Amino acid sequence: MTVQAHELTKDxxxxxxxxxxxxxxxxxxxxxxxVAAISDHKNEPEWMLKFRLKAYDHYMKRPMPAWxxxxxxxxxxxxxxxxxxxxxxxxxxxxxxxxxxxxxxxxGIPEAERKFLAGVSAQYDSEVVYHNIRDDLEKxxxxxCDCDTGLREHPDIFRKxxxxxxxxxxxxxxxxxxxxxxxxxxxxxxxxxxxxxxxQAYFRINSDNMGQFERTLIIAEEGSSVxxxxxxxxxxxxxxSLHSAVVELIAHKGAKIRYTTIQNWSDNVYNLVTKxxxxxxxxxxxxxxxxxxxxxxxxxxxxxxxxxxxxxxxLSAAFAxxxxxxxxxxxxxxxxxxxxxxxxxxSISKGxxxxxxxxxxxxYPKAQNVKINVRCDALLLDEESQSDTYPYMDVESPDVTIxxxxxxSKVGEDQIFYLTSRGIDENEATxxxxxxxxxxxxxxxxxxxxxxxxxxxxxxxEGSVG
Amino acid sequence: MISGATGAATDAPAFEEAAQGRxxxxxxxxxxxxxxxxxxxxxxxxxxxxxxxxxRRTDIGKLKLPAxxxxxxxxxxxxxxxxxxxxxxxPRAALVVDAxxxxxxxxxxxxxxxxxxxxxxxxxxxxxxxxxxxxxxxVGVGESTFVALWNAMWTGGAFIYVPRSVDAAVPVWVAHSxxxxxxxxxxxxxxxLEDNSSLxxxxxxxxxxGSDELFSDAVTIASVGRDARLDHHVLQQWGEAxxxxxxxxxxxxxxxxxxxxGATLGSRLQKAYWEVLLDGPGAQAxxxxxxxxxxxxHLDHQSLQAHRAPQTTSRLKLKVAVRGRARSVYSGLIDVxxxxxxxxxxxxxxxxxxxxxxxxxxxxxxxxxxxxxRCGHGATAGHIDDDHRFYLMARGVTxxxxxxxxxxxxxxxxxxxxxDRGVADLIGTLIxxxxxxxxxxxxxLVGA
Numbered sequence: 062m063t064v065q066a067h068e069l070t071k072d073x074x075x076x077x078x079x080x081x082x083x084x085x086x087x088x089x090x091x092x093x094x095x096v097a098a099i100s101d102h103k104n105e106p107e108w109m110l111k112f113r114l115k116a117y118d119h120y121m122k123r124p125m126p127a128w129x130x131x132x133x134x135x136x137x138x139x140x141x142x143x144x145x146x147x148x149x150x151x152x153x154x155x156x157x158x159x160x161x162x163x164x165x166x167x168x169g170i171p172e173a174e175r176k177f178l179a180g181v182s183a184q185y186d187s188e189v190v191y192h193n194i195r196d197d198l199e200k201x202x203x204x205x206c207d208c209d210t211g212l213r214e215h216p217d218i219f220r221k222x223x224x225x226x227x228x229x230x231x232x233x234x235x236x237x238x239x240x241x242x243x244x245x246x247x248x249x250x251x252x253x254x255x256x257x258x259x260x261q262a263y264f265r266i267n268s269d270n271m272g273q274f275e276r277t278l279i280i281a282e283e284g285s286s287v288x289x290x291x292x293x294x295x296x297x298x299x300x301x302s303l304h305s306a307v308v309e310l311i312a313h314k315g316a317k318i319r320y321t322t323i324q325n326w327s328d329n330v331y332n333l334v335t336k337x338x339x340x341x342x343x344x345x346x347x348x349x350x351x352x353x354x355x356x357x358x359x360x361x362x363x364x365x366x367x368x369x370x371x372x373x374x375x376l377s378a379a380f381a382x383x384x385x386x387x388x389x390x391x392x393x394x395x396x397x398x399x400x401x402x403x404x405x406x407x408s409i410s411k412g413x414x415x416x417x418x419x420x421x422x423x424x425y426p427k428a429q430n431v432k433i434n435v436r437c438d439a440l441l442l443d444e445e446s447q448s449d450t451y452p453y454m455d456v457e458s459p460d461v462t463i464x465x466x467x468x469x470s471k472v473g474e475d476q477i478f479y480l481t482s483r484g485i486d487e488n489e490a491t492x493x494x495x496x497x498x499x500x501x502x503x504x505x506x507x508x509x510x511x512x513x514x515x516x517x518x519x520x521x522x523e524g525s526v527g
Numbered sequence: 528m529i530s531g532a533t534g535a536a537t538d539a540p541a542f543e544e545a546a547q548g549r550x551x552x553x554x555x556x557x558x559x560x561x562x563x564x565x566x567x568x569x570x571x572x573x574x575x576x577x578x579x580x581x582x583r584r585t586d587i588g589k590l591k592l593p594a595x596x597x598x599x600x601x602x603x604x605x606x607x608x609x610x611x612x613x614x615x616x617x618p619r620a621a622l623v624v625d626a627x628x629x630x631x632x633x634x635x636x637x638x639x640x641x642x643x644x645x646x647x648x649x650x651x652x653x654x655x656x657x658x659x660x661x662x663x664x665x666v667g668v669g670e671s672t673f674v675a676l677w678n679a680m681w682t683g684g685a686f687i688y689v690p691r692s693v694d695a696a697v698p699v700w701v702a703h704s705x706x707x708x709x710x711x712x713x714x715x716x717x718x719x720l721e722d723n724s725s726l727x728x729x730x731x732x733x734x735x736x737g738s739d740e741l742f743s744d745a746v747t748i749a750s751v752g753r754d755a756r757l758d759h760h761v762l763q764q765w766g767e768a769x770x771x772x773x774x775x776x777x778x779x780x781x782x783x784x785x786x787x788x789g790a791t792l793g794s795r796l797q798k799a800y801w802e803v804l805l806d807g808p809g810a811q812a813x814x815x816x817x818x819x820x821x822x823x824x825h826l827d828h829q830s831l832q833a834h835r836a837p838q839t840t841s842r843l844k845l846k847v848a849v850r851g852r853a854r855s856v857y858s859g860l861i862d863v864x865x866x867x868x869x870x871x872x873x874x875x876x877x878x879x880x881x882x883x884x885x886x887x888x889x890x891x892x893x894x895x896x897x898x899x900x901r902c903g904h905g906a907t908a909g910h911i912d913d914d915h916r917f918y919l920m921a922r923g924v925t926x927x928x929x930x931x932x933x934x935x936x937x938x939x940x941x942x943x944x945x946x947d948r949g950v951a952d953l954i955g956t957l958i959x960x961x962x963x964x965x966x967x968x969x970x971x972l973v974g975a
Contacts, residue, residue, distance in 0.1 A: 426884070441898035444898050446898055447894075448895045449893060449895065450891075450892060450904070451892045452890065452892070453888070453890050454889040454890065454906055455888045456886060456888065456908040459880040459881065459883055459885060459910045461908055463909065464907045465889070465891070465905065466905045467893060468901075468903040469893055469895050469900060469902040469903065470902075471899050471900070
C-alpha cells in the first residue's frame with residue numbers, strides 16, 4: 062500500500078464534474094408545492110404524495126438537533142431538492158449517456174467489473190440511470206432496483222415495508238428525506254435465497270447545490286441472506302451540499318443482511334443519514350460503515366434486536382482530516398432475549414479534524430441473557446486534532462453481560478522507531494500503522510474496496526509527519 | 528418550555544423571604560455574591576429531563592421546592608449518632624456538625640496548635656474574608672440552578688484552612704444533617720490547602736431513618752495548593768425520602784494530589800457531581816466510589832476529570848450494585864485541554880444488577896483535544912455469575928450468603944481505594960448491614 066501512496070496526487074481525485082445535463086429540477090428551496098411537484102413528476106400513487114406531505118409537516122415542526130456536529134453552515138433555501146438527469150432508465154451499458162459514462166470511467170467503476178458484479182445500480186444525481194441485474198438473480202425472484210421502480214412495479218411489498226423501520230417523524234432529517242426522497246435501492250430477497258455475490262450501488266452527487274435524498278429499503282425473507290454495498294464519491298463543488306439518506310433493513314427469521322458503506326463525499330458535503338435495521342428471530346444484521354469524506358457526517362447505524370436469538374454487528378471506521386467532523390457511531394437496542402451484539406469502532410483524527418463516537422446500547426426489562434460488547438479506539442495524529450467518545454448504556458434487565466472499552470492515544474513513538482530503524486521513512490511508517498489500526502474494518506471489505514480504502518487512506522496520510 | 532419560562536422564583540416563593548434575609552444580613556462581597564446568585568436562580572428554570580442533558584435520566588419533576596422551608600433544629604439524639612459514627616471510624620478526628628440552627632465545632636487541640644483553622648463558614652467570612660473569597664472563586668454564582676440557590680442560601684457550613692507546609696495530624700469530620708418534614712438544608716464545606724500541606728477530610732451527609740421529606744443542596748469546594756495532598760471522603764446516608772443535589776469540586780495546583788472516595792447509600796434521589804480540575808502540571812487525582820441502591824432509590828453520579836495542564840493524571844472507579852427497583856445513572860467526562868499534553872486518564876464504571884426492575888445507565892464520555900495522551904474508559908453491567916455462586920455453594924455456603932459475598936467482593940474492589948482505613952471499615956459495615964436485608968437510608972437513632 063505504501064508504494065501506492067506515492068502514485069497518488071494530493072488533489073482530490075474525484076473532484077471533477079461534468080457539464081450539467083439535468084432535464085428537470087425543482088426550484089431551489091422547499092415548500093409543499095415542491096414536494097407535490099416531485100411526486101407529480103414521478104407519477105406516484107396518492108398515498109405516497111400524502112406520505113410526503115405529512116413528512117414535510119414533521120420536518121417543518123422539528124427543531125434542528127442541538128447536539129452533535131455544527132450544522133449552522135447549511136442553507137436549506139439554497140438547495141435543489143430534486144434533479145432528474147437526462148436520458149431514461151437504461152438496462153444496457155451502451156445506452157448510458159456518454160458524459161455520465163465518462164464520469165464512471167474516471168471513477169474506475171464497471172466495464173471490467175460488471176461481469177462479476179451481481180448488479181450495478183449507479184445513482185447519478187437523483188435517478189438511477191444504469192441498472193443491471195444478472196439474470197440468475199431475477200430467476201431466483203430477487204428484486205434489485207431503484208426505490209422509484211420498486212414503488213411502481215412492486216407496490217404491495219413496497220408499501221408493506223416502506224417507512225416502517227424509520228417513520229417519517231423519527232427525526233428532522235428522516236422527515237426531510239421522507240418528504241423529498243428520490244432514488245436509492247430497493248432489494249427484496251425471497252425466503253431461503255442466498256445471494257452469494259454482493260449487490261453494489263454507486264451514489265454520486267453531480268449538480269451544484271444539489272441535495273441528494275436517496276432511500277434504501279432491503280427486505281430479507283426467512284432464511285435468506287444478502288450483502289449490499291454502497292460506495293460514494295462526489296465531485297468537489299464550492300458551495301455546501303446536503304446528503305440526507307434513509308436506509309431501512311428488515312431481516313426476517315433466520316435471515317442475514319450485511320450492509321457495507323464507504324462514504325467518501327467531497328469535503329463540502331453535509332452527510333446526515335438515518336440507518337436502521339430490524340432483526341427478527343435468529344436473524345443477523347451487520348453494518349460495516351466507513352466514513353472518510355464529507356465536511357460533517359452524523360450517522361449512527363442502528364439495529365433493533367426484536368426476535369429471540371438475533372445478532373447485531375457494527376464495524377465502524379472514521380477518518381477526519383482538516384476541517385472535517387465525523388460524528389459516527391452505532392446503536393444496538395435489545396428488545397428480545399438471547400440476543401447479542403458487538404460494536405467495534407476505530408477512528409483517526411488529523412489536522413483540525415474531529416472524530417466523535419456516539420453510541421447507544423439499550424436492554425429492555427424483559428430481555429434475558431443478553432450479551433453486548435463495545436470497543437472503540439481513537440488515534441490522534443497531531444496537536445490540532447480532536448476525538449470524543451459518547452457511549453450511552455441503558456440496562457434495564459439483570460440478566461445481561463455488557464462491556465464497553467475505549468481508548469484514545471497517539472501513534473506510538475516506539476512503533477514509529479521500530480519501522481524507521483528498518484529503513485522505512487516516517488511517512489510510510491505512519492501510513493502503515495494507520496492501515497493496521499483500521500485492519501478490523503478493512504478485512505471485512507471485499508477485495509476491491511479494501512484496495513480502494515487503503516489507497517484513500519494513504520492519500521489522506523500524505524504529509525502527516527513533520 | 529412553557530413551565531421553564533416562568534422561572535424558579537414563582538415556583539419557590541418559600542425561599543424568597545429566607546434569601547432576602549440572608550442577603551440583607553450579609554455585607555461586602557458576600558452580599559453581592561448572594562444577590563447575584565439569587566438573581567441567577569430566579570432567572571433560571573428548574574432542570575428538566577426533557578431539556579437538560581445533565582438531567583435527562585434523572586427526573587426531579589416531583590421535587591416541589593415551595594413546600595420546603597429552612598431546616599428545623601436537629602436534636603441531641605441525632606448529634607449523638609453523628610458523634611458515635613465519627614468515633615467508630617476516626618475517633619481522633621475534629622468534629623464539625625453543619626446543621627440547623629448553627630454549626631457546632633468540637634475542635635482538636637492538635638489542629639489548632641498547628642495553625643489550622645476549623646470553623647463554620649459563617650465565622651470564616653468574618654474572620655478570614657480574603658481566604659473564603661479566594662476559595663469560593665472556583666464555583667461560579669450561577670453555574671446551575673442548584674449552585675445558584677446554594678450560593679444565595681447557605682448558612683453555617685464548615686471552613687478548613689491548612690497553612691503552608693503543615694500536615695493536619697488528625698482528620699476533620701464534617702457532618703451535614705437536617706431534621707423535620709420538608710426541611711431544606713444547604714450543606715457547605717470550603718477547604719483551602721496551602722502549598723505543601725495535607726489534610727484528611729470526611730464529609731458525612733446523614734439524617735435519621737424515616738419518611739421525613741428533606742431537601743439537601745450541597746456544595747464542597749477544595750482548593751489544593753502546590754504539592755499539597757487532600758484525602759477526601761464523601762459519605763451519603765440521607766433518609767429514604769431525601770432529595771440530595773451536590774457539587775463536590777476540587778481544584779488542584781501543580782503536583783497536588785487528591786484522593787477522593789465516595790460512598791452513596793442513602794436518599795430517595797441523588798444527583799451528585801464529582802469534579803476534579805487539574806489546573807497545575809503534574810497534578811494527580813485518584814477517585815473511587817461505591818454505591819448501593821435499593822427499593823426505589825435513584826442514584827445519579829456525574830463525574831468530571833478536567834485536565835487543564837500537562838503531565839496530569841486521573842483515575843476514577845465507581846462500582847454500583849442495584850436491587851429492588853433502584854436505578855443508577857452514571858455519566859462522566861474526561862475533558863483534555865489542548866495544552867494538557869501527556870495526560871493519563873481513565874474512568875471505569877462497573878454495575879452489578881441484582882434483580883428484575885433494577886437498572887443501571889452508564890455514559891462515560893471522552894473529549895480530547897491534545898494528541899499526546901493516554902485516555903480510556905471501561906463500563907460494564909452484569910449480574911451475579913452462576914459459576915461463582917455454584918463455586919461457593921459447592922463449598923457449603925448457602926445461596927443467599929454466596930450472593931452477599933459476591934456483592935461485597937465486587938464493591939470491595941473499589942473500597943480498597945478508600946484512603947482512611949477506619950472510614951473504609953465503617954462503609955464496609957454499612958454495606959454488610961444493607962446486604963443482610965436492612966435498609967441503609969438514614970441512621971437509626973438510639974433511644975429515638
